[in-house]
Amino acid sequence: MTATVTSRRRPRLRAATVVRFLVVLVAAAVVFFPVWTSFVSAFLPSGVVVRDGVLPWPGSLTLRNFVAVTASVHLVPQYLVSVAVVTLQTTAQVVTGALAAYALVFPRWRGRALAFGLVLLTLAVPGESIVIPNYELVSAIGLRDTVLGVALPYLAAGYPVFLLRQAFAAVPTEIWEASRLDGAGDLRSLFAIVMPACRPEVTTAVIWSALSAWNGFFWPLLITDSGARTVQVGISQLAASEASDPSVLFAGTVLVVVPTILLVVLAQRLLVNGLARGVLH
Amino acid sequence: MADTTAGTDGARPRSRRRMPATGKWLVLPALLLLLVFVLRPLVRTVELSFHASDIVGNPTRFVGLANYLDLFTDPGFLRVTLVTIVIALLGTGIATSAALGAALLLRRHVLGGGLFAVVFSLPFAYSAASASAVFAGLFAPSVGILNTTLARVGIDGPAWLSDPVAAVWAIALATGWYEFGFAFLVLTAAVRAVPPETIEAAQLDGAGGWRLAARILVPIMRPSIVFLTVTGTISGLQTFAQIQVLTRGGPGGATTTFVFQLFQLAFGNGTPDFGRASVVAVVLVVVIAAVTVVQFRLFGRNDA
Numbered sequence: 001m002t003a004t005v006t007s008r009r010r011p012r013l014r015a016a017t018v019v020r021f022l023v024v025l026v027a028a029a030v031v032f033f034p035v036w037t038s039f040v041s042a043f044l045p046s047g048v049v050v051r052d053g054v055l056p057w058p059g060s061l062t063l064r065n066f067v068a069v070t071a072s073v074h075l076v077p078q079y080l081v082s083v084a085v086v087t088l089q090t091t092a093q094v095v096t097g098a099l100a101a102y103a104l105v106f107p108r109w110r111g112r113a114l115a116f117g118l119v120l121l122t123l124a125v126p127g128e129s130i131v132i133p134n135y136e137l138v139s140a141i142g143l144r145d146t147v148l149g150v151a152l153p154y155l156a157a158g159y160p161v162f163l164l165r166q167a168f169a170a171v172p173t174e175i176w177e178a179s180r181l182d183g184a185g186d187l188r189s190l191f192a193i194v195m196p197a198c199r200p201e202v203t204t205a206v207i208w209s210a211l212s213a214w215n216g217f218f219w220p221l222l223i224t225d226s227g228a229r230t231v232q233v234g235i236s237q238l239a240a241s242e243a244s245d246p247s248v249l250f251a252g253t254v255l256v257v258v259p260t261i262l263l264v265v266l267a268q269r270l271l272v273n274g275l276a277r278g279v280l281h
Numbered sequence: 282m283a284d285t286t287a288g289t290d291g292a293r294p295r296s297r298r299r300m301p302a303t304g305k306w307l308v309l310p311a312l313l314l315l316l317v318f319v320l321r322p323l324v325r326t327v328e329l330s331f332h333a334s335d336i337v338g339n340p341t342r343f344v345g346l347a348n349y350l351d352l353f354t355d356p357g358f359l360r361v362t363l364v365t366i367v368i369a370l371l372g373t374g375i376a377t378s379a380a381l382g383a384a385l386l387l388r389r390h391v392l393g394g395g396l397f398a399v400v401f402s403l404p405f406a407y408s409a410a411s412a413s414a415v416f417a418g419l420f421a422p423s424v425g426i427l428n429t430t431l432a433r434v435g436i437d438g439p440a441w442l443s444d445p446v447a448a449v450w451a452i453a454l455a456t457g458w459y460e461f462g463f464a465f466l467v468l469t470a471a472v473r474a475v476p477p478e479t480i481e482a483a484q485l486d487g488a489g490g491w492r493l494a495a496r497i498l499v500p501i502m503r504p505s506i507v508f509l510t511v512t513g514t515i516s517g518l519q520t521f522a523q524i525q526v527l528t529r530g531g532p533g534g535a536t537t538t539f540v541f542q543l544f545q546l547a548f549g550n551g552t553p554d555f556g557r558a559s560v561v562a563v564v565l566v567v568v569i570a571a572v573t574v575v576q577f578r579l580f581g582r583n584d585a
Contacts, residue, residue: 107304156314215408246418
């Protein structure tokens, strides 16, 4: 009886495996289509993909589209601006976040719950709804169209504070007390004892801050003209101006997404275990 | 409060008292920045919404609810509200349901599963602006690769960006595609966190394939699904880059969202109107708060 059941089930299971593989393959092809098409088109003369389809003969590979895109918009200086904004914002968000999280976890003080409540409140404020007052302020202090002006409203963010606070709260208080009794100051206890004990969450905070800085669009668009445009603003202007030649546009998108594509390809596991799991706590 | 809790422990309070109580001040950099750049702007936005604007956008005189009445009696604003909500729900629905399917399919052993997982994560590498730029190339009217590819398999693609209904779908597809990457990462983490014993027990009871997914896995993954639905809707209600790159709110206002209208009123080509733009911002805050509450009511408690 059992034998007949297994022998009858096995071929059906194999068929199910093949069907599942084909479904995954089709789904992956659909998801991959925009990535594949944009990368292939970027390295071919314009019109080839439209004429020959999305699996063209790679005989006529060219870098002309990349030359054209760096010439038509200032993608190179924009890249430097984006790197500066990411560096500034990520460093500031992680440092201010770690300092605040430390103060919210280890020392006991009056008003601690209120301070944490204010941080939580900022998490509920939609970012795009508060740009006008920040635009007034940043313009008034003369930082329009500067790297500092792009980064200034985002030197602290609620989420890294929240994430690091949850992580620090799981560190045994005895470890902190021991380091304090050894004569370590608050800063040394934080950077030499607490942060190394929470390395996965610190990594998650760094990746979150860096990605949100790199991907920022609405605010950089508003607060810059041409002096401190980021790549995200640059690529959107390219889409508006080069709509007639997708190959040049695709070359631009390839340049903009290469750093984050590398992050996904090289660290997909880290993203699942860190970022994806982290956001659920 | 601090002393009563510490006092239960005999030796510690004394040793702690000798240490300078400086640690609490470390909260100040983050707290002050958040007060100045998040909470103050929220209050200021409400203040601006009650004022008229001069020619460069600065507030002039208090006009009470006049800006609100202007906007609420404009039938165009009702359309903006509906378009924003439709785009947010479509984009989130596409991303979350497709990612749930992909994460469940890859739970079992599939040939090349690791490679497929990386492919499904790739959209996460794209920002709203860069994904929209890619889709601008795909949707381009005469030289668009999407419609020429669809034509090869016998499908007659719509005029993506010039038809009012297709344009909403175009925005939702671009949004759904780039949000799919993050949703897949989160749901993969969730499906891996399901205890193997639970799955084995269900399989012993004869549940396999779809029944296992529907009755066991999805309920366990519910907090992640709720989290993605809520955060996806919140970011969807703030859709801007896709509109700015793909349609500029058109055709004929068919894809004008809250944030795009805010942008046009405050920073567009006309005279800047911070007063009315701030009304849109206040409405955005209220709608997001309301939708969040409704979704938590519908989909269960806040256990995400």
